[in-house]
Amino acid sequence: MTDTPVSGAGGGIGRTARASWVARALSGGLLPVVTVVIAILAIWYVAVVPMNIKEVLTQQERAGAEIVPPSAAERRDAGRWGLVFNNFDLIGPSWSMERARLPAPHQVAQELWASTWDEEVNGRRGIVRSGTLSNRSLIYHGGVTLGATVVGFLIGAALGVALAVGIVYSRVMDLSVMPWAIISQTIPIVALAPMIIVVLYSVGLSGLVAKAVISAYLSFFPVVVGMVKGLRSPDQMQMDLLHTYNATPAQQFWRLRLPSSVPYLFASLKIGIAASLVGAIVGELPVQRGGLGARMLGGSYYGQTEQIWAALFAAAVLAAGLVWLIGWIERRTLRAMGAPT
Amino acid sequence: MVIGADNVSLTFQTNDGPVHALKDVNLTVERGEFVSFIGPSGCGKTTFLRAIAALEHPTGGTLSVNGMTPDEARRARAYGYVFQAAGLYPWRTIAGNIRLPLEIMGYSKSEMDERVKNVLELVELSGFGKKYPWQLSGGMQQRASIARALAFDADILLMDEPFGALDEIVRDRLNEELLSLWARTGKTIGFVTHSIPEAVYLSTKIVVMSPRPGRITDVIESPLPKERPLDIRDTPEFIEVAHRVRDGLRAGHGDEL
Incomplete structure (x- = not known):
């Protein structure tokens, strides 16, 4: 069934070779991914019309077109779909x-290209002409966010593992730490982040460290939960x-509990690093000293919606890359631990 | 005397009141004996084995292992224990699994390699040392777990329904191998089972137990010779011992049947 469009698209010279390459890619799980991407793009392109219709009509009116209804006051209260069908x-x-309300995908793609x-x-501030990354490029801002994400994740993961060990081995910690860990995650991070930054700034910590603290705050929790379960x-x-071997608690930990917990650890590390990225971005919102979060908020100040979306995609790509990296380490580790390949 | 039980009782406190897992159990096991514990579930046979291993603690009477309390014997690593499931670590190779108790007990590297090689030969798994557990059949995994229990050369081998999860063909073969292993090593073996033929085929002494409260109803000294081919199970002597075990089990149930 799936072969029909494939051979159509690959028609001409090298048809067989190309068809087999495409068929392999499709059987490798590419087809569902491509289908979903196409569906999302289709919905997006359609949604652009009603989202931007009022601005579009204002622009057309200035250009001299006849609009239904003709008065701006009437259009303000009219339904978006109604305006679309009438005009x-x-x-x-x-x-x-x-400055569209909702920029079209190709506009976002253009912005992504232009800002990377x-x-x-080609830019005057770019690495090719100036030797340093441009402070207008998403590569620079992504790097700023990445640094805080990784540092925060390492702190959070270490803290999470340490707390989990404490919870498993100490009944006092089991009863006292867990409820607080859960409560800590019920507070909206958007409310907490500015306070953390202000408090840390007053003790002389700012920039990367402050953001990393927020990242760690978000990423330690999944690691604690997963690690407690794993241990x-x-x-x-x-x-x-x-x-029966009269093993010491230390031997029990290193030889049984820790290796048993590895699959659980990696599952929670994947959640943790994604949460860590969210933390870094949230930490960049109130500060405006670079980073993808700063780009997003900056874009919303000046109505640069493409910039917001481009930063959003950069964050998604970053998150996907980080989760993939953890998955890669996981596969390597489990293979080294004798898992069937 | 390797194992001595004198009026051993063990009561579990549960939400539904006390459960008498063992009541007034008296038993003596001499060096080199192969003792089977047989009975229906709830008769306390596994509890008794676990009490010998100091995994449970009697609430009455005295239990001695190698002239010590069970806990002292455990700390002196007096026994190897084989569980119903092989319980091999999936992240260790077969050799790595057998090395586990040796690492914990602090053997030297060369000593470990030597012992791993020897016990792998003993359970006929030479050449499988580098395999991972998932690459082995259930029977081979259980053999590896026996090798693990033998690796540190304790005098006593305690086995809790080690072949219970295996099919009968594999089980027959492992029973035969276990007998030859016992003959070669001269260990004292405590063996929990609920199979009458298995108990009669393997044991020099069969302890018949019954439930509520868990107690010994009969101790049978087997008249069978030490050399036991599998077809010994068709001889009149074998059938007679099996009969007596069955009678003991039925008597234990008493009014319930």
């Missing part, structure tokens, strides 16, 4: 508006076995 022949500029490759390679995953029989 269907005028919606052309929807996909090329400047174009800015660095408790050995069954009674395996604990009894070590007891």
